[in-house]
Amino acid sequence: MERDAHTTPRWLQPLQLGGLTLLAAYFLVVFQVSLSDNIPRWAMPGLWQMFTLRDPSGAQVVASARYPGDGAWRPIDLPALFPSRWGSGYRYSRNSFKKSRGRMRVLAASTCVRLEPTPEVVRFVEIRWDKVLGSSERRDVRERELIIHRCSKSVRLVGGRILPDDAVTP
Amino acid sequence: MSWLQRRLDAIYAPQWAGGWLAMRWLWVVAATIQHGSDVLSIPDVWGAPDMLFASGPWRLAEHIYLTPTMAYGVWAMTMLGIAGVAVGGRALRPALALWAIGAWMFLGYEALNVKAHDRMLAWISLGLFLSPAHERDLTHKWRSPAPRWFLIIVYSAIYGVTGWNKVLHEPAWWTDGVVLGQHFLHFHHGLKPLGIWLSGQTWLLPVMTLTTILWESLFPLLIWIRRLNPIVLALGIAFHSVLLLTMSVGPFAIVMWSAYPVLLHPELARALWLRLGGRSR
Numbered sequence: 181m182e183r184d185a186h187t188t189p190r191w192l193q194p195l196q197l198g199g200l201t202l203l204a205a206y207f208l209v210v211f212q213v214s215l216s217d218n219i220p221r222w223a224m225p226g227l228w229q230m231f232t233l234r235d236p237s238g239a240q241v242v243a244s245a246r247y248p249g250d251g252a253w254r255p256i257d258l259p260a261l262f263p264s265r266w267g268s269g270y271r272y273s274r275n276s277f278k279k280s281r282g283r284m285r286v287l288a289a290s291t292c293v294r295l296e297p298t299p300e301v302v303r304f305v306e307i308r309w310d311k312v313l314g315s316s317e318r319r320d321v322r323e324r325e326l327i328i329h330r331c332s333k334s335v336r337l338v339g340g341r342i343l344p345d346d347a348v349t350p
Numbered sequence: 351m352s353w354l355q356r357r358l359d360a361i362y363a364p365q366w367a368g369g370w371l372a373m374r375w376l377w378v379v380a381a382t383i384q385h386g387s388d389v390l391s392i393p394d395v396w397g398a399p400d401m402l403f404a405s406g407p408w409r410l411a412e413h414i415y416l417t418p419t420m421a422y423g424v425w426a427m428t429m430l431g432i433a434g435v436a437v438g439g440r441a442l443r444p445a446l447a448l449w450a451i452g453a454w455m456f457l458g459y460e461a462l463n464v465k466a467h468d469r470m471l472a473w474i475s476l477g478l479f480l481s482p483a484h485e486r487d488l489t490h491k492w493r494s495p496a497p498r499w500f501l502i503i504v505y506s507a508i509y510g511v512t513g514w515n516k517v518l519h520e521p522a523w524w525t526d527g528v529v530l531g532q533h534f535l536h537f538h539h540g541l542k543p544l545g546i547w548l549s550g551q552t553w554l555l556p557v558m559t560l561t562t563i564l565w566e567s568l569f570p571l572l573i574w575i576r577r578l579n580p581i582v583l584a585l586g587i588a589f590h591s592v593l594l595l596t597m598s599v600g601p602f603a604i605v606m607w608s609a610y611p612v613l614l615h616p617e618l619a620r621a622l623w624l625r626l627g628g629r630s631r
Contacts (some may be wrong), residue, residue: 181631185364185492192483194359196496200503214511215518221407225473228511230466231533235519238537252508262401264391266463267600269538271401277462283403290400311535313528314550338411347399 224295238318239308241273241326243291245299261294262287278306278326288329289343298344303328365616366493368623368630370483372611378436381610382427384471385453396421396456400478408461428452435478442484446475467602472509474609477501481612488621489630493626497618501609506570507587508606512565517576523563527555530562534596545596565589579615586610604619 188196210226219227231248240253244253261268262270291302304326335346337341351359388396395401397418403409416424427448434445450472457464482488483499516523523529534545548554565585572582588611590603611619620630 183492184487184490187362187364187494188496190355190358200496201532203500204503205568207503207511211507211511214495224406225469226507226511228466228508228617229515229519231530232512234522234529235532235536238535240537249377250528261393264394265538266465267467267539268463268465271395271460271462274463275536286403288399290398293400305447311532313531314546314551316535316541316546329458329547333494337400338404338409339402339413341399341402341415343400344530 182281215343235311237308237310239306241270241278241304241306243302243304245291245303246301247297248300254258254299256291256295256302258291261291283328284327285329285335286337286343288327289331289333289335290347292329292331293344293347298331299332300332301328355392356376359587362494365495365498366620366630367482367485367491367493367616368489368628369498369611369614370478370481371488371494372436373481373609374435374442374478374512376604376611377474378432378610380601380604381432381435381449381453382429385425385456387423388428388456389425390495392418392421392425393397396424396459403461403587405461408464409459410455410494411461412457414459424452428456438482440484441477446479450475463531465599465600465602466508467605470504470598470602470613471605473504477504477609477612481543489628495616496577497611501612502573505609505613506573509566509569513563513569515568516563523559525556527557527559529558531555536597537600540596542596548596561585562589573610573613576615576618579613580618583610 207226212246213223214227214229215222241258241259243256245256248254258272259265259270262272264271268274270285272279272283277287288302288304292298295302306326307321307323308324312319331344334345337343337346396416397420402415402528404412405409429452431445431447431449431452432449434441437445453468454472457468477497477500480500482491482493485491516529520529531549532539532544534549548558565582569582569586572578589608590606594603595597614622624630
């Protein structure tokens with residue numbers, strides 16, 4: 181019995197090779213621009229940087245709430261309030277998220293909406309520590325305030341919805 | 351016949367296509383693991399009335415507001431696409447398109463966390479789309495090598511660029527293995543018992559570090575050499591297995607492994623298939 185064998189038609193072969201060469205060239209150019217500080221948007225689909233740099237410190241976001249008539253800060257169980265986590269942590273745990281004032285404002289306003297009863301103020305803090313190789317010990321623990329948000333304050337979301345007015349607790 | 355045409359005929363000689371069958375099924379497993387549990391996150395993420403974002407090219411939430419019902423519909427569409435890929439045949443390409451629309455609607459709407467394995471699964475799916483995986487009885491067929499070349503280029507990019515970025519961005523990768531040890535201790539994706547133990551093994555870390563960098567950086571070259579091809583892929587299985595045991599990086603390992611049956615040299619893949627008791631004309 182003859183083998184069932186066929187390949188790319190001859191007329192298409194040069195075009196196909198050209199396309200594959202362009203793909204390889206794209207990845208090479210992306211690699212070149214990835215070495216710079218300003219990475220253009222078109223490079224994103226082909227940009228691969230994983231575990232590239234030193235990461236000497238660990239970080240965690242914690243939050244607390246203050247309720248009307250109570251001066252004390254009460255801890256908020258953030259993982260219970262925003263349970264979804266991807267491999268790299270909770271949605272709010274990436275550095276790019278923490279560095280964005282706008283995103284932190286949305287997180288704070290969403291926290292106000294999801295907490296029952298609604299607090300007066302919520303406060304987000306990043307805890308950072310030095311890692312110790314061979315253990316989960318936290319050395320030189322320090323805190324940095326990320327945001328303090330008054331729950332009565334409105335926050336506009338992308339698409340035009342406003343928190344807390346347009347929120348229904350999920 | 352010209353010299354060029356003879357050369358093209360030689361490099362375009364049909365190759366055993368059975369690997370695409372294995373890849374299609376591994377793709378189904380990887381995509382199911384990646385998207386199946388998303389349904390549990392709909393009330394918190396895609397169907398939530400708060401926590402809406404837009405960033406970079408991901409601006410879907412500026413134009414569409416997903417209610418929980420709509421979000422469940424998008425998820426169902428994604429899963430239907432995966433089921434269609436499992437069915438295969440003529441359903442394969444429309445099913446891949448359906449999966450792509452659903453999966454990337456979710457990523458575009460969430461706008462926070464397009465992960466490496468999300469992008470990688472998209473590239474792999476494009477390879478599957480261009481491949482002969484829609485045909486039946488692939489273990490008895492020989493087809494064009496071009497779709498395999500596409501995947502080799504994509505894998506060379508992810509492994510090669512990752513390795514060379516380490517070499518050029520962080521010279522400390524070459525020295526004492528501390529960089530790897532520190533990543534084992536990441537608060538979110540690290541801190542697994544094996545990773546904590548490994549991070550303290552000062553004799554083992556440099557060996558693991560050097561192996562990782564050499565394997566990643568040289569992958570684009572070594573994968574083409576027939577004699578080294580299975581060794582490179584075996585190292586890939588070991589590399590991702592260690593990653594799986596030491597770090598929480600989602601379905602990254604299974605996504606990466608899904609195209610390995612095609613990356614394996616087709617004649618070696620056929621020999622393996624026959625040794626496992628499979629038949630091929």
